Amino acid sequence: MLSKNQIKHIRSLHQKKFRNELGLFIAEGPKLTEELLQSGYRVKEVYLLADALPDFQKNYATNKPEYFEVSRKDLERISTLKTPNDVLAVVEIPAIKPDYSKIFEQAILILDDIQDPGNLGTIIRSADWFGIKTILCSKNTVEAFNPKVVQATMGSICRVDVFYLDLALFFERAPTSYPFYGTLLEGQSIYQFDFEKACAIIIGNESRGISREVQNFVKEKIKILPYQRDDKETAESLNAAVAASLVMAEYRRQQSKKT
Amino acid sequence: MLSKNQIKHIRSLHQKKFRNELGLFIAEGPKLTEELLQSGYRVKEVYLLADALPDFQKNYATNKPEYFEVSRKDLERISTLKTPNDVLAVVEIPAIKPDYSKIFEQAILILDDIQDPGNLGTIIRSADWFGIKTILCSKNTVEAFNPKVVQATMGSICRVDVFYLDLALFFERAPTSYPFYGTLLEGQSIYQFDFEKACAIIIGNESRGISREVQNFVKEKIKILPYQRDDKETAESLNAAVAASLVMAEYRRQQSKKT
The missing domain is CATH 3.40.1280.10 (SPOUT methyltransferase, trefoil knot domain)
Incomplete structure (x- = not known):
């Protein structure tokens, strides 16, 4: 179960102000999380339902971020979607700048x-x-x-x-x-x-x-x-x-x- | 001011079930209402803020549906938008069928x-x-x-x-x-x-x-x-x-x- 503070922390990322302050954003769904894990993005935490766990463990053994099994109720609390999609990832906003030479x-x-x-x-x-x-x-x-x-x-x-x-x-x-x-x-x-x-x-x-x-x-x-x-x-x-x-x-x- | 029953009636059109039952839909904003009034659609009622009234009366003298001046509060009650856009029209769903000859x-x-x-x-x-x-x-x-x-x-x-x-x-x-x-x-x-x-x-x-x-x-x-x-x-x-x-x-x- 997620603590009140964890829920508050993740929910704060629904707002632009806190995304900017903390340099983090939310991505949802197994597919998007998968793509982010395989990309150059740094996935900090993954929250997922028990049902989504086997797939996750099978596919990301080498690139595993910190992850937490959560109840459907808790996922609803932290999700930005009306119908949460099994997995929610907290990801670092990359610190990149345009390369003016190219x-x-x-x-x-x-x-x-x-x-x-x-x-x-x-x-x-x-x-x-x-x-x-x-x-x-x-x-x-x-x-x-x-x-x-x-x-x-x-x-x-x-x-x-x-x-x-x-x-x-x-x-x-x-x-x-x-x-x-x-x-x-x-x-x-x-x-x-x-x-x-x-x-x-x-x-x-x-x-x-x-x-x-x-x-x-x-x-x-x-x-x-x-x-x-x-x-x-x-x-x-x-x-x-x-x-x-x-x-x-x-x-x-x-x-x-x-x- | 709109009566409770009027508000209930219009709000029912937010739902598909009642749109189908009553054969009516909602369109919002002065521009969309204007286009509907000039088209073949039958606009049954228009609800609008006092501010939007002069424009409406000037432009639709010949094609005027029943209309009601409403407060901003009432418009918020009947609107489907987060930020209501001055005018809300209740319009008949046209009873048309595909023309298989053409x-x-x-x-x-x-x-x-x-x-x-x-x-x-x-x-x-x-x-x-x-x-x-x-x-x-x-x-x-x-x-x-x-x-x-x-x-x-x-x-x-x-x-x-x-x-x-x-x-x-x-x-x-x-x-x-x-x-x-x-x-x-x-x-x-x-x-x-x-x-x-x-x-x-x-x-x-x-x-x-x-x-x-x-x-x-x-x-x-x-x-x-x-x-x-x-x-x-x-x-x-x-x-x-x-x-x-x-x-x-x-x-x-x-x-x-x-x-």
């Missing part, structure tokens, strides 16, 4: 104030799928170690680096040859557009799009065209995670054709 | 047990964007008039028809010439694939994919390829709404090139 040699994603945790998680998952390993976020973007983000990444948080920084400062230190593409209403169709191999794709906030300040640094405006019917209205915009995924897919399609 | 002349989307309301809402929004007007859902797919779905459509629920039916029966009555494309792991890349103009795109459940039963009716298997890196693992799958959107985008891109 960042401009690759394709990266830049998020300008994405607010919805599900959207950020889905974007990280799609970035992983399309081989984009670095995401830079404005300081007002939702936190990548928010439990809802972590769960929505479906493990991709292990393979994509997410950094938070002052975007304007970042743009200013970028080489002038490095292209920043921004998704904007007046842009040209991504299908008529030629993506450079090393480039940054900027995705704006769910309701406001890319901020004025960041727009100043956009070198090429790109857009996903809606299907036009004269007689009918159409959607005004796409979901931000969908838009980001469509642009990354098209970037990757073009690069695959070139090689 | 359905096989167009591109449609088929959803096999999509469970997440946010995913369904996002799929409806993307379908609207890419000009796909009809979505057929298996009976176990999450309900389109679930408040979370309605909100995630961002108004596209007004322009896309969503039907629930026994998919096996539907497949059996389809003409043999009508192609069903299914997103499956062993499929061919959507970018190497030639979509017919009239076709159905089938998207499976978030964790199980397309069910065995539905797979029997898939004529061509398609797939969104991940970026392959030899040295690294990659995401196992894409979010279902992202996958659906990528396939619809590619369908639309191909059709636009042909015209």
Whole structure:
């Protein structure tokens, strides 16, 4: 059984404030825990139901963190999910910084104030799928170690680096040859557009799009065209995670054709 | 001020059971209410804050439903949102059926047990964007008039028809010439694939994919390829709404090139 203090400690990680203070986050479910254990992340503690124990012991003998068998009731107390998923891991937030000597040699994603945790998680998952390993976020973007983000990444948080920084400062230190593409209403169709191999794709906030300040640094405006019917209205915009995924897919399609 | 009975009535619509029984659903926010009022939907009642009243009276003089000014407290009581958005509409669920004389002349989307309301809402929004007007859902797919779905459509629920039916029966009555494309792991890349103009795109459940039963009716298997890196693992799958959107985008891109 978990002590009151243990429960309090883990529950504090439901809040951003304590995640930052303690440098820890929560990940749930056997699959995600498995992926984190095999990745470079440092899993500090694992709390799991008796049923989940044999699998855990069989598969992680070599990489075993401290673990505690807990009752279903206790798991419900510490879980961030409505229906807890057998295993909860407490994991260290990695202390990594962008490598400015390499960042401009690759394709990266830049998020300008994405607010919805599900959207950020889905974007990280799609970035992983399309081989984009670095995401830079404005300081007002939702936190990548928010439990809802972590769960929505479906493990991709292990393979994509997410950094938070002052975007304007970042743009200013970028080489002038490095292209920043921004998704904007007046842009040209991504299908008529030629993506450079090393480039940054900027995705704006769910309701406001890319901020004025960041727009100043956009070198090429790109857009996903809606299907036009004269007689009918159409959607005004796409979901931000969908838009980001469509642009990354098209970037990757073009690069695959070139090689 | 709303009576206890009014509040109880509206709150009952938070539940699927009562939505079905009463044939009503809830939509929130001035923008969504505006779109519903301009669409073919029948808006029965509108509940709104005093602040939202002038705009509402100015813009909907000709199409005005019964409306009630409510306090912020009452709006919180009847809202499905954590932060209510000024206006709440009670709307009739339309009594429409698929038109089998026309359905096989167009591109449609088929959803096999999509469970997440946010995913369904996002799929409806993307379908609207890419000009796909009809979505057929298996009976176990999450309900389109679930408040979370309605909100995630961002108004596209007004322009896309969503039907629930026994998919096996539907497949059996389809003409043999009508192609069903299914997103499956062993499929061919959507970018190497030639979509017919009239076709159905089938998207499976978030964790199980397309069910065995539905797979029997898939004529061509398609797939969104991940970026392959030899040295690294990659995401196992894409979010279902992202996958659906990528396939619809590619369908639309191909059709636009042909015209």
